[in-house]
Amino acid sequence: MKNVIKSVKGTRDFYPDEMAKRQWLIQKLTEASEAFGYQMYDGPCLETIDLYAAKSGEELVKEQAFVFNDRGGDPITLRPELTPTLARMVASRQNQLTFPLRWWAFGPFWRYERPQKGRTREFFQWNVDQIGSDSIQADAELLAVAATFLRNVGLTPDQVKLYINDRQLMDGQLSKIGISAEQKPVMLHLIDRIDKLPADIWDEKVLAEGLNAEQLKAIRELLENQELWQDSEQMRNLFALLEDLGVEEYVAYDPKIIRGLDYYTGTVFEAHTVNGEFRAILGGGHYANLVGDVGGNPLPGVGFAMGDVVIMLVLEAYGLIPADLVDPETLFVTVFNEDTLTESIRLAGQLRAAGFKVIQAEPEKLAKQFKYADRLGLSRALVLGPEEIEGNTVMVKDLHNFEQVGIDRDKLIEYLYQKV
């Protein structure tokens, strides 16, 4: 590969086959969103840095956002996440909107990170939020949207699950163990990372925070307790609702789920493969105050985000992405030779007028034309040679079983409709 200009690090080209996969993904998440009455929205990809500056101290913005000066010298940010944009949009029409809002979005985001598997610098993200309701029912509904999506793409409950926890529950449990308010943020962060660190290292870090051996033991027991949710009325209600919603197979309690983002205040959840092979597929939770930072009145909500990269890796691994490059129902009209080209082009036109998708071949060896159609994954090819023209018929060939039949020209469209 000589002197081909390179693409930007961490970006991806979407050739037609990848683009078809992206379109398929969009279709699936659109269906899941709309099944619960969520409305699509979007904001700009460019934002002022001020929008994110409100959330000061967050690495996501300070370290990982693309920031540049526009030609007027003003700092511009390529959005690294949608939540601040959503907050601004809600705040600026807070008195006109009908709450609770059920909104969803899909679009590109950028983060200046070290690319690796499942993580790129430019990615697409599905965002779903319900804003203005503080009930546990809203949390359950968001989980059901996510579960519905997982089910619709063909992932089974033994392949992926939504792992759920409650920050308030954990907060109370940490208090019981005697962990101070000052120690809690660090401890929550450590709990979030427990599966990433070797056991002895993790213990060291916990003790370094001033906890004694007894407290360490208590925390480890806490994190092994899969029934901890029974201690929380909220969690009990949530799991009951999830059962009512018919998604109980896709959810599980996990006391180790914390989430990195500080603004989550209640339910938090992440989707993972059950075998733990990939990064988190999606993540979200309940927040108490979405719009306060951008000048609105406090509004609670619950939402989640799913990146396109990991979910596609997972779907690829489980063989769930349809492979068709071109709609297999697209018809392929061959050309016998230069003399019959006109007839073929006219036939193709008539078929398009009747609502079919039609690819028109060029005059070359029929073998090459069939090979081309086969490689595009098409189902049917039409042959219009001298014999067919003479007899006013068209040969319809099934590209999967190699069978072909001659059909009268005036019955052709009806025949093709029946076969679809």
Next chain:
RNA sequence: GUGCCUGUAGCUCAAUGGCAGAGUACUUCACUGUGGAUGAAGAUGUUGAGGGUUCGACCCCCUCCAGGCACCCCA
């Protein structure tokens, strides 16, 4: 941003410091009215880029670029 690993034909990978190869895919033909097989022939590379050491570098050294693993962070 930190540490480590990798980079050879479209793809998967070979090649003790000594003429860059195989499989597969591709093109053409056997098959001038038919694509999944078979056989024959053909084409394909600045060995990621640039520098250095050497008589000689895919191989050793340096820098950069890209990808991957772990951290950080997170979708």
